[in-house]
Amino acid sequence: MGNSDQDHIARHNRHYKRSLTLRYITALALVAALVVISYTLFRHIMGTIDRAAAIIAISGSQRLLTQRVLAQCLLLSAADDDENRRDIQQRLKQAVAALVANHEHLLADLDAPGSLAASSPELRAIYFKPPYDLDKGMQLFIKNTRAFIDSDATRPSLADPSFLNLLAFGENELLRDLNAVIRQYQQLAASRLAVLRRLEAGAAGTVLAILIASGLFIFRPMVRRICADRESLQGANEALAELAVTDQLTGAYNRLKFNEVMTRQVNRSARYHEPLSVVMFDIDHFKAVNDTYGHGAGDDMLRELSHRVDGATRGVDWLFRYGGEEFVVAAPQTNLGNAALLAEKLRLLVAGTPFPHGITGSISLGVAELRPGETVEELMGRVDAAMYAAKNAGRNRVAVAENCQEGEAETNDRCGLPQLVPNE
Secondary structure (H helix, E strand, C coil): EEEEEEEEHHHHHHHHHHHHHHHHHHHHHHHHHHHHHHHHHHHHHHHHHHHHHHHHHHHHHHHHHHHHHHHHHHHHCCCCHHHHHHHHHHHHHHHHHHHHHHHHHHHHHCCCCCCHHHHHHHHHHHCCCCCCHHHHHHHHHHHHHHHCCCCCCCHHHCCCCCHHHHHHHHHHEEEEEEEEHHHHHHHHHHHHHHHHHHHHHHHHHHHHHHHHHHHHHHHHHHHHHHHHHHHHHHHHHHHHHHHEEEEECCCCCCCHHHHHHHHHHHHHHHCCCCCCCEEEEEEEEEEHHHHHHHHHHHHHHHHHEEEEEECCCCCCCCCEEEECCCCEEEECCCCCHHHHHHHHHHHHHHCCCCCCHHEEEEEEEEEEEECCCCHHHHHHHHHHHHHHHHHCCCCCCCEEECCCCCCCCHHHCCCCCEEHHHHC
């Protein structure tokens, strides 16, 4: 990989990292802003609702105090002695003082910034406009009640028109107006609660949208990139592992892979009682090829030989470059006879077609089948001896290391020695 390719990959990675970081920070900032805004709005609305609840409680207290004042007035009119009258008058004064304080508190809430009443023209109308005009009515009620308390009469008469007007006004108009105030505050509080619920749903929906967007634009690309990098790394590792066991010139497996495969195949043959044969061959007079045509031509010849043999063997067979111009074909589930046929096929394939640069060549082959209990080294020793027997017999031949039958080694001196296969 050139420097320009590496620079391009580095720039791409930096751009991807910046883009992903920016998206991540944006998502976090949106969530943080949403949390702060939601918290502020919730605090404001809940504070307003708490204040409205307190005002509703005061308005309810006004209604109770009005009823208490009316009841005390009736008790005052029915009092028989001065001591009882003074006691009732004291309680009346306390109730009126509480009425005054509550009324002033309610009026102050009408102009308080952020209160429910400040944004409600309906409440202001109840206090200051007909048909309610609660402020005027409350002040008149307080004034008449105080006048009644301070009256010099020994006991007010139930038939007194001013007394009857006070009772009627308190029981009818004033309590009606106070009930209207309470209902209005309750409606305002309910509307704020509805807004709070909508905000809650909106905040939840926004957070969900941010999470979905984060998944789509942050985590999905991240997962894809991680998976792609992992697949690329896995592919690179597999390619490196393949390169480590592959001969770079011919493409055949190298000696390291040979040791691994042959150990495994020998163990498999012993376990399942399956035949295993090997064919070893090398190029005849290969040194002369290098000396005559050059090492480049010799390399081309090795590549072409590997290509031909690989195309002529089965998918389960293994082709190894054993060393120099020597090659080995491991043929699982193949007995000695079939392995000899394969060797002859390879001999003809090489001898019948010229190599690159017009080079004609041949190979000498040795064939051997694994014996029970035999090691890889022993098997390779026998097939190597068979190959050299083919060379010594004139080259371009196949020699087979015959297997001895049980007890035959004692009666036949040539048992196990390489036997030449006649050329077709």
